[in-house]
Amino acid sequence: MSTPTRAPSGAPAHLTGAGGGIGADAQRPDGVLKVRGEFAYGSDLWMDDMLWGVTLRSPHPYARIRSIDVGPALAVPGVHAVLTSDDVPGEKVYGLELADQPVLALDVVRYQGEPVALVAADHPDTARRAAARVVVDYEVWEPVTDARTALGHPTWNQVHETPAEVTELSRESAHLHPQGNLVRHLKIRRGDPEPTADVVVIGEYEVGMQDQAFLGPESGLAVPAEDGGVDLYVATQWLHVDQRQICAALGMPEDKVRLTLAGVGGAFGGREDLSMHVHACLLALHTGRPVKMSYNREESFFGHVHRHPATMRYEHGATRDGDLVYVRATIYLDGGAYASSTPAVVGNAGTMGLGPYVVPNVHVDCYGAYTNNPPCGAMRGFGSVQTAFAYESQMDALAAELGMDPVELRCRNAMEEGSVTPNGQVVDSAAPVVELLRRLEAMPMPPAPATGADVDLRDMPGGVSNTTHGEGVRRGVGYAVAYKNVAFSEGFDDHSTARVRLEVVGGEAVATVHTAAAEVGQGLVTVEQQIARTELGVERVVVAPKDTAVGSAGSTSASRQTYVTGGAVKAACEAVRERVLSRARDLVGRAVPDLRLDGGKVVSDGEGVALTLAEVLADDVVEETLEWRHRRTEPIDPETGQGFAHVQYAFSAHRAVVDVDTELGLVKVVEMACTQDVGKAINPQAVIGQIQGGTAQGLGLAVMEEILVRDGRVQNPSFTDYLIPTVLDMPPMRIEVLEYADPHAPYGLRGVGEAPNISSGPAVLAAIRQATGLPLTRVPVRPEHLTGT
């Protein structure tokens, strides 16, 4: 077992002030600007001679385009360009994993909101009016809007009687793509194929389509360059994967397409796919003018992928004593019209779909399907959020069936270091699932709900809307645990690049860290500074703008940037340090064994200050650029799903306490408690922020967040009707952060951002279930579900 250390929340690290190395609550360099409203987001980009680009989108979920007439739009005064797929000079389709999505619609549109044409004009309103005058003649088709129908699996795939392969062959529904409607089918076959058990519980579950709901809409500015290339400033998550796809679409080499990160107002996976990137570049190259594109709120709901809705059937078998014997699971993820990251989401949902429990016999089928619903792809938690609702509901159902306490059942079956996962991987660092649960249990409970005259409406279900003074209110408590892979899996060459420079400016040592890792609000810029401070012993660390002038950092997703880009920055700092120390040794003229960098000086414990950095460096600059990789993973076997697929796991657990107005079906989450193992809290305050934010997003999915899609059409593309939690919905939290170092990771750290997003919602659902006694198999839970109306 690795050495445990524990950092209680609110550790007195604030003393380090604005600066601070790893482990300190270093302040964000962008924090004050953001709070003051002075931070420039992508939507604030501006050039005096710029044009505005807008997108004409398909009103139909599925249709053939007979013809497009751009003439009337071009005739609008102020319009500079109207482009269609004919104007895409390079590859006309793109995609993160499979290139299947048209830059601009080709002959068929496959979802409502698919981009069809672009307009650039001198005013956004002019561009919008012109776009409305593009005449598109559609032959409207019947959309395929259900994943199982799309795959020809009208009934649950009963593995015994009808192997999945057979039903797939018999699929009848229209093919959205030439290769069929199946994006990926992941199978896990482990242990006894025909297991039996004393106690069996079977459940079917459904998860609605959640949106990332980031506040900063998709936006960017493309500037044509003198060399015939283009410079794109854009709010995004992975500059280099954007660059690759943009180059392909424009038919340009990489040195002609340069990207710089614009201010990002949240991402959560929704900026992994391209949105306006290629469009703005096309318009800029076509007009020879800078072109800005910035979606409004409604368009944003059509401008990025969402979380896959899921339908799932689980069967858990256990002994009378409560030991899990087997799990069979069939999971359908609706990927919508294009693949996006569906294959990887299927990989996660399948391999981690049973939760952090030891299951000897496993049979999982996880399918990702094409439909005519909005495309779904990456969102925080990435496949694990959906399955967590199912596996944790099953654990509660099993506990009820066994007459056992739900926490006891979980502890009894919990993974620990050395356990084997369903994909046959040994968990080779701490897996403190039992401790996470026990710590939650030991936390004090919030006070009982007030009644009568003591009632503060803000504490009641319904809040100041004054729906109850205690009538009908019942309390419930629920627990859930998450485990989630950190970084990219299944053999992906997951790396990051860091360039670190050390020099003396005006007598002061200054380090500069240059990476292409997108800061999307999570605080990586602070982490980069902290690592450089710790490794180079300097206080002043400049984070250079994020751009493609340095190598890829990989995506800001999968809870991976502190691990992978943090690892790269650490390695580059070490290389810089080595050169500086070696120069110092040369200057001293003899071997000093314990030389290190501290406080802008080269010091030795034995000899005190040896030299100042000014003495060592003079006017020289020491710079190192390094590519850093975490240990390799491998693809899983396509037939059995076995393999060393994941580099690291993150674990978190939640306890939710809710009050439900059982008569009106309104929910007040009273308290959320969370325990999480983060390996090492590089910035404890930022860790707490991630846990709070992830918890809120999980709570949102449990009780309110859903994109409602009917017949392939989005019914609520606005913050009027797509509801996210407010301060009166998100309760105070109790948080305990554990730090069990992972020996394989830099500083022993574990990715933090996603796990709490996964365990939060199922805990809320379990609590509502306990309060109401209802089975509740679908999230978000609506008042209708709780009142039977």
Add this chain to the structure above:
Amino acid sequence: MDFLQPATWAEALEAKAAAREAVPIAGGTDVMVAVNFGRLRPTTLIDLTRVPELQEWGLDDGAVRLGAGVPYARVITELGGRLPGLAMAARTIGSPQIRNRGTVGGNLATASPAGDAHPALLAAGAEVEVASVRGTRRIPVSEFYRGVKRSALADDELIAAVRIRPPAGPQQYSKIGTRNAMVIAVAAFGLALHPDRRAVGTGIGSAAPTPRRAPEAEEFLAGELDGLWESRGELPAATAGRFGELVAAAAAPIDDVRGTAAYRVHALSVMARRTLTWAWADYRKGDPTCA
């Protein structure tokens, strides 16, 4: 686009008469949303925030005369005692920012079935005072709503004020939303007991094409309270239950993204029963306002 900023009420009325398609703007919390979503492209905006009379409230002929441009935040802080039902409704509206800007006049002119002022105004039996260069008229609020987002306002008229008699008995307001703040009503209910007139006022929101009263429920309850007004005796649970059913029966809701028709009907019956229970408990204690 023209942007007019009349400094007096007379100028405002003249501006509206001269450009009937002009869109008045008070707090802008409906107008600007429509503009931002591209649903409204006014050729002329008339900013009413400089007209002093609209920003004031006062007592006139025994009633509170609430200027159309008084924001919700002031209704809550200044009129909680005089207009308890409306103040309770105002507390449920939007966020602090919206309550600082949004006005009852704007809510009335938008005439959304989900507007939160309406059930409270209906229950209290308010009148809407509207004016044009042709003169001033008073419209009972129950006759003001003419269809989904349509009102009795003529195209040269502006809303000057609402007139509401101070409460002679308890008032309540209750609203369902699927989150605990900043939410458009899935269903709402306003109740006013009028012991002086031995009458009951009701208002239903978000459960019919327009805000509306529940006249049968009002009559039923007034009948049941006959005698109880004086004795301040206990209200039978069955009476509250029946009242809830009759309120629900007065609704004509639809299924939409915010909720099902069946849920709205159910929720109205619960809200009507609960608010009546609270209001009657307050009445028995002799507390006239209970806000």
